[in-house]
Amino acid sequence: MLKNMQNESHHPISLWVVAFGLCSALQVFRGSLMDEVIFISSTLLILLSTTYLRNVSFPSARFTKLLYLEWVGAILLLTLGFIPRHSWISATILLAALLIVVPLSWGETASTGVKLPKRERNSRMLWSSWAIVTCLWEFAANILGQLNETHTEYPTISLLLDPVLNSLIGKAAFVVAWLMVGFGLLRAGRKE
Amino acid sequence: MSTADFVTAGYLFFLFVGFALWFATRDNKHPKMASFGQMLRGIMQNRGTRLGLIIFWWWLGWHFIVPILHTK
Numbered sequence: 001m002l003k004n005m006q007n008e009s010h011h012p013i014s015l016w017v018v019a020f021g022l023c024s025a026l027q028v029f030r031g032s033l034m035d036e037v038i039f040i041s042s043t044l045l046i047l048l049s050t051t052y053l054r055n056v057s058f059p060s061a062r063f064t065k066l067l068y069l070e071w072v073g074a075i076l077l078l079t080l081g082f083i084p085r086h087s088w089i090s091a092t093i094l095l096a097a098l099l100i101v102v103p104l105s106w107g108e109t110a111s112t113g114v115k116l117p118k119r120e121r122n123s124r125m126l127w128s129s130w131a132i133v134t135c136l137w138e139f140a141a142n143i144l145g146q147l148n149e150t151h152t153e154y155p156t157i158s159l160l161l162d163p164v165l166n167s168l169i170g171k172a173a174f175v176v177a178w179l180m181v182g183f184g185l186l187r188a189g190r191k192e
Numbered sequence: 193m194s195t196a197d198f199v200t201a202g203y204l205f206f207l208f209v210g211f212a213l214w215f216a217t218r219d220n221k222h223p224k225m226a227s228f229g230q231m232l233r234g235i236m237q238n239r240g241t242r243l244g245l246i247i248f249w250w251w252l253g254w255h256f257i258v259p260i261l262h263t264k
Contacts, residue, residue: 020247046244
C-alpha cells in the first residue's frame with residue numbers, strides 16, 4: 001500500500017508528508033520553536049505541492065543546467081565557511097538559500113504517477129529502510145535523552161558533531177560536504 | 193560499554209552499512225539493485241520527493257550551522 005502511494009499510483013499525497021509530519025511531532029516534543037515552524041510549514045508545502053498547487057510550475061531546468069549554481073555554491077561556501085556558527089548572518093544566508101532551492105526543486109511537473117523500473121524500486125526500498133532505521137535510532141536517542149535529562153548518555157548526532165563544527169576546519173569541511181550533497185540533489189532532480 | 197558508547201556505535205554501524213551499500217552497487221551493474229545515483233535520479237522525478245529531500249538537506253545545514261536559534 002505504501003509503495004502504491006509513492007510512485008506507482010496517481011495518489012497525490014507523497015509519503016514525505018508523513019515523514020515530515022512525524023518530524024514535526026518530534027520537534028514539538030523537543031520544544032524547538034524554529035524547527036517546529038520549519039517542519040510544520042514544510043509538511044504543508046509538500047502536501048500542497050502535489051494537490052492544490054500541482055499545476056503550478058517553475059522552469060527550474062534552465063537554471064540548474066547553467067552555471068548559476070556553481071556561483072551560488074561558491075558564495076555560500078565562502079560565507080558560511082568563515083562566518084561564526086551562531087550568528088544572524090548565517091541564519092540570513094541560509095534563509096536566502098532556502099528561497100533559491102525550493103523553487104528549483106519545485107520543477108515543471110508534479111509527476112506523482114511515475115513508475116520506476118524494478119531495479120530502482122529495489123534500491124529505493126533498501127535505501128528507504130536504511131534511512132528510516134537510522135532516523136529511528138536518532139529519534140530514540142533524542143527522546144530518551146530528553147526524558148532522563150542526560151543528553152550525554154544518549155548522544156544525538158548533533159551532540160557528537162558539535163565539537164567538530166566548533167573548529168574552523170571542521171565547519172568548513174561540513175559546509176563543503178553539505179553543499180556537495182545539495183548540488184547533487186538539484187542536479188539529480190533536473191530534467192535532461 | 194556505556195550507554196553512550198552503544199548509541200555512538202549504532203551511528204557508526206549505520207554509517208558503515210550505508211557506505212557498504214553504496215560501494216556494492218556503485219557501478220550500477222548489479223542485476224537486481226540499481227546504484228544509489230540511478231535510484232536517486234528515478235525518485236527525483238516526483239515533486240514531493242524532490243521537495244522532501246531538498247528541504248531536509250537544507251534543514252541539516254540550518255540545524256548544524258545556526259544551532260543557537262533553536263531553543264524556545
